[in-house]
Amino acid sequence: MRATLHTLEQTIRQRRSADPSASYVAKLTARGRAKIAQKVGEEAVETVIAAMADDRDGAISESADLMFHLMLLLADMDVPFDAVLDELDRREGVSGIAEKAARPAD
Numbered sequence: 001m002r003a004t005l006h007t008l009e010q011t012i013r014q015r016r017s018a019d020p021s022a023s024y025v026a027k028l029t030a031r032g033r034a035k036i037a038q039k040v041g042e043e044a045v046e047t048v049i050a051a052m053a054d055d056r057d058g059a060i061s062e063s064a065d066l067m068f069h070l071m072l073l074l075a076d077m078d079v080p081f082d083a084v085l086d087e088l089d090r091r092e093g094v095s096g097i098a099e100k101a102a103r104p105a106d
């Protein structure tokens with residue numbers, strides 16, 4: 001799984017400075033972080049809509065759009081995707097219920 005995401009991350013980093021008329025990555029990057037973040041939100045909503053319609057193919061396609069745009073946003077912040085994967089690895093085996101119960105009270 002990391003290989004696919006690493007390849008995409010490298011492609012995104014290379015394409016950020018490409019000609020915006022020939023590259024979606026360059027075009028969206030040129031529109032700024034707020035626009036990239038907006039696209040992440042839109043793709044997340046479209047993923048939810050597909051899931052609620054029990055549209056399996058749609059959920060796969062929208063999830064790919066969501067992952068792609070999230071990676072674009074992280075690249076814009078110069079956050080390596082490995083940092084996200086490392087955080088997930090760190091959480092491996094830690095129950096979400098137990099983790100939440102161990103949080104300090106507000």
Ligand SMILES: N=c1c2ncn([C@@H]3O[C@H](COP(=O)(O)OP(=O)(O)OP(=O)(O)O)[C@@H](O)[C@H]3O)c2ncn1[C@@H]1O[C@H](COP(=O)(O)O)[C@@H](O)[C@H]1O
Pocket residue numbers: 008011012015022023024025026064065068
């Ligand atoms: N994985 C993707 C990928 N997934 C989705 N998209 C594009 O993301 C866009 C999202 O579609 P929308 O209809 O939501 O977007 P839109 O209509 O352009 O947006 P709005 O103006 O309506 O906000 C479409 O243009 C899709 O083609 C992607 N574009 C590129 N990639 C990868 O990025 C690489 C570099 O792409 P370029 O930078 O275009 O060369 C490609 O080789 C792929 O590997």
